[in-house]
Amino acid sequence: MCLAVPCRVVERLSDRGENGDEAVVELAGNRRRVSLAFTPEARVGDWVLIHAGVAIQVIDEEEARRTLALYRGPG
Secondary structure (H helix, E strand, O other): OOOOEEEEEEEEEEEEEOOEEEEEEEEOOEEEEEEOOOOOOOOOOOEEEEEOOEEEEEEOHHHHHHHHHHHHOOO
C-alpha cells in the first residue's frame, strides 16, 4: 500500500530542481525538499500530498487535518 502524507509548503525553490520547481515542506517539525512537477500551482502556506518526494496534489487545510488524524489513529 502507498501512502501520501499531507505537508505544508514553507518555501518555494523556483526552477532549482532537475524537473522544474521544488519546495521545502514541513510536517511535525521535519522539513524536506520535494518536487512540484505535478503541482506547480502550490504556494507557501498551501497543504500538499507528498508521495515519493513529489507533491501530487494541493489540498485544503481541513482535508490535511482529517488525513493526519486518521494516520495518528484513535486516542
